Amino acid sequence: xxxxxxxxxxxxxxxxxxxxxxxxxxxxxxxxxxxxxxxxxxxxxxxxxxxxxxxxxxxxxxxxxxxxxxxxxxxxxxxxxxxxxxxxxxxxxxxxxxxxxxxxxxxxxxxxxxxxxxxxxxxxxxxxxxxxxxxxxxxxxxxxxxxxxxxxxxxxxxxxxxxxxxxxxxxxxxxxxxxxxxxxxxxxxxxxxxxxxxxxxxxxxxxxxxxxxxxxxxxxxxxxxxxxxxxxxxxxxxxxxxxxxxxxxxxxxxxxxxxxxxxxxxxxxxxxxxxxxxxxxxxxxxxxxxxxxxxxxxxxxxxxxxxxxxxxxxxxxxxxxxxxxxxxxxxxxxxxxxxxxxxxxxxxxxxxxxxxxxxxxxxxxxxxxxxxxxxxxxxxxxxxxxxxxxxxxxxxxxxxxxxxxxxxxxxxxxxxxxxxxxxxxxxxxxxxxxxxxxxxxxxxxxxxxxxxxxxxxxxxxxxxxxxxxxxxxxxxxxxxxxxxxxxxxxxxxxxxxxxxxxxxxxxxxxxxxx
Numbered sequence: 001x002x003x004x005x006x007x008x009x010x011x012x013x014x015x016x017x018x019x020x021x022x023x024x025x026x027x028x029x030x031x032x033x034x035x036x037x038x039x040x041x042x043x044x045x046x047x048x049x050x051x052x053x054x055x056x057x058x059x060x061x062x063x064x065x066x067x068x069x070x071x072x073x074x075x076x077x078x079x080x081x082x083x084x085x086x087x088x089x090x091x092x093x094x095x096x097x098x099x100x101x102x103x104x105x106x107x108x109x110x111x112x113x114x115x116x117x118x119x120x121x122x123x124x125x126x127x128x129x130x131x132x133x134x135x136x137x138x139x140x141x142x143x144x145x146x147x148x149x150x151x152x153x154x155x156x157x158x159x160x161x162x163x164x165x166x167x168x169x170x171x172x173x174x175x176x177x178x179x180x181x182x183x184x185x186x187x188x189x190x191x192x193x194x195x196x197x198x199x200x201x202x203x204x205x206x207x208x209x210x211x212x213x214x215x216x217x218x219x220x221x222x223x224x225x226x227x228x229x230x231x232x233x234x235x236x237x238x239x240x241x242x243x244x245x246x247x248x249x250x251x252x253x254x255x256x257x258x259x260x261x262x263x264x265x266x267x268x269x270x271x272x273x274x275x276x277x278x279x280x281x282x283x284x285x286x287x288x289x290x291x292x293x294x295x296x297x298x299x300x301x302x303x304x305x306x307x308x309x310x311x312x313x314x315x316x317x318x319x320x321x322x323x324x325x326x327x328x329x330x331x332x333x334x335x336x337x338x339x340x341x342x343x344x345x346x347x348x349x350x351x352x353x354x355x356x357x358x359x360x361x362x363x364x365x366x367x368x369x370x371x372x373x374x375x376x377x378x379x380x381x382x383x384x385x386x387x388x389x390x391x392x393x394x395x396x397x398x399x400x401x402x403x404x405x406x407x408x409x410x411x412x413x414x415x416x417x418x419x420x421x422x423x424x425x426x427x428x429x430x431x432x433x434x435x436x437x438x439x440x441x442x443x444x445x446x447x448x449x450x451x452x453x454x455x456x457x458x459x460x461x462x463x464x465x466x467x468x469x470x471x472x473x474x475x476x477x478x479x480x481x482x483x484x485x486x487x488x489x490x491x492x493x494x495x496x497x498x499x500x501x502x503x504x505x506x507x508x509x510x511x512x513x514x
Contacts, residue, residue: 042170043168046165047165049074055090059086062078070107078161079154090151091148092147092148092149093146094146100139101168101169102136103135104136104167106133109155109447110127111155113163113166115151117141123334132164150168157367214434215390218245220243220245222243222476223249227262227275228493230493242510243287243476243509246289247328248275249295249330250292263298290324290328292328306342308343308345308349325356325358329359340376340380344380344386360388360391362438365393365416367398369418370393370415388434390434392436393436395438395459396439398412405450405455409459409462413462416431418431432467436468437470439455439459440491441505442491443491443497445490445491447490460511460512470512477494478496479496479503481501482495
């Protein structure tokens with residue numbers, strides 16, 4: 001989610017969106033590796049039985065309480081507020097080429113448990129745990145992995161959550177006794193599992209960045225999962241909605257820095273024919289296609305390719321396969337603000353090798369616009385000389401605490417424009433010309449949110465008035481009513497959960513032309 005961007009589907013537990021997997025799972029995410037016997041509990045103060053946050057680096061919104069508890073006398077309680085989702089994290093030394101299991105008891109809505117590190121992205125979450133519930137995930141370390149950061153956190157706009165009986169089990173680093181984690185014994189504020197410090201954004205840009213020309217094409221791309229979430233045929237979408245611009249999601253790593261659809265070994269980009277046929281069909285209808293790398297779940301290529309040149313080569317395979325002039329970077333969950341030097345180094349190489357390539361960066365939102373992690377990503381791109389043609393904001397999943405959905409989405413977009421002005425030194429009109437506003441139709445991952453056809457129409461007028469670069473949404477797979485005879489998730493990956501005719505939302509989207 002992370003602003004959250006989880007979009008329904010096996011690739012987006014939250015989304016993200018774009019983004020990203022929507023409430024399709026809550027299941028175990030496993031990253032493959034060489035199985036080894038678990039030998040030790042590696043966390044310090046795993047059940048907070050010290051009566052303090054000793055051993056953990058936590059948000060100021062986190063505290064140790066005596067009730068409710070899953071076991072023992074104490075547990076962690078965190079209350080998300082504003083752009084802070086009350087994370088508590090601990091850095092742990094681990095052994096390379098080893099398998100670890102992370103587990104814990106959690107209570108509350110949208111509670112996340114995970115681990116990040118070099119080549120490691122593992123997480124699990126629950127949309128709602130009215131009583132204590134076990135979360136667990138397994139991951140394998142790479143040849144150069146020496147530490148991971150374990151985290152637990154809630155989500156924007158949600159009530160307090162609880163965590164207890166946390167455990168990271170596996171071989172100690174060096175094969176000896178349990179290592180001492182490097183986390184400070186005194187809690188420090190942290191707002192993201194992959195960010196060590198919030199970026200400092202001054203009123204003027206901290207480094208010189210050239211302003212890319214406004215991108216006046218690809219105005220209303222709709223996200224689509226071509227191989228997941230029961231996709232409609234591309235010909236049906238084109239014929240019955242008028243849409244011919246698509247953002248196909250998601251390309252991930254199927255292992256060994258190998259690009260594949262949804263990260264599946266059976267759906268490698270190199271061997272693909274199905275998605276290629278959809279790309280050709282969209283172009284035959286006078287449209288175009290971009291490919292989105294990332295999503296909320298799975299392993300993004302930038303987490304595993306190891307170097308900028310290797311990552312650029314993996315992205316280039318996809319560009320060459322589908323003759324792309326546009327790509328979307330949807331770095332969510334453990335990839336959000338992680339390995340930025342590698343990732344932006346790769347993008348800079350790609351832009352040099354593909355002069356006509358357009359790059360969009362998709363970022364989850366908070367109630368006050370960009371999260372610190374998102375601002376940090378943009379600042380890193382500026383510092384590294386990588387160009388972002390469009391900042392695509394996931395203008396949903398931040399939680400509606402009052403007012404209307406339309407007003408909330410407008411406020412978030414306006415806040416982002418002000419933030420882009422500060423980061424780049426732009427005026428408002430220039431910022432809008434590089435901003436893409438992405439919605440999510442029907443039920444989102446946040447139960448407090450609802451985007452109806454009327455909401456889309458209202459926001460269509462808003463982006464037209466402000467001359468935004470693009471108007472998009474997650475996703476066309478959901479642009480149909482749910483079958484009432486079948487049980488569906490709250491934010492289902494294959495239907496909107498609202499009353500509608502097929503392609504109601506897409507037909508609104510296609511009315512945007514700048």
